[in-house]
Amino acid sequence: MELATSRVVLACIALVVASLVTAQASAHHSFASEFDRDQPFEVTGSVTSVQWTNPHARILIDVEEDGEIVNYNFELGSPNQLMRRGWSRKDLQPGDRVRVSGHRARNRPTVGRATGISRENGEVVYRGVADPD
Numbered sequence: 001m002e003l004a005t006s007r008v009v010l011a012c013i014a015l016v017v018a019s020l021v022t023a024q025a026s027a028h029h030s031f032a033s034e035f036d037r038d039q040p041f042e043v044t045g046s047v048t049s050v051q052w053t054n055p056h057a058r059i060l061i062d063v064e065e066d067g068e069i070v071n072y073n074f075e076l077g078s079p080n081q082l083m084r085r086g087w088s089r090k091d092l093q094p095g096d097r098v099r100v101s102g103h104r105a106r107n108r109p110t111v112g113r114a115t116g117i118s119r120e121n122g123e124v125v126y127r128g129v130a131d132p133d
């Protein structure tokens with residue numbers, strides 16, 4: 001009886017560990033699975049939010065298009081990568097005017113992977129990695 005219980009406990013532990021590893025692996029994606037290298041684009045607008053979350057930080061900006069405000073959501077590197085490049089949470093604030101270039105998401109037209117961010121005066125704030133994969 002004790003041997004059977006031990007086997008059940010070990011099987012449950014293995015199942016939990018396997019599901020945690022799988023969840024972590026599936027949480028991250030390759031560039032090509034979500035973004036289209038053949039769809040580069042650039043927008044200019046006002047920062048509404050900078051989110052320092054893992055696995056990728058994000059910048060959201062409001063862009064005026066045909067008289068309407070459209071919110072764009074750009075993926076950046078991880079917060080750790082941004083800090084190693086000299087970024088801090090205070091570098092971009094809501095209301096800052098920026099130009100963001102990147103690659104559009106395959107199935108969401110207002111989502112992209114940022115390859116560059118510059119201020120209105122031309123100062124480069126962010127330059128993404130050359131080959132995200």
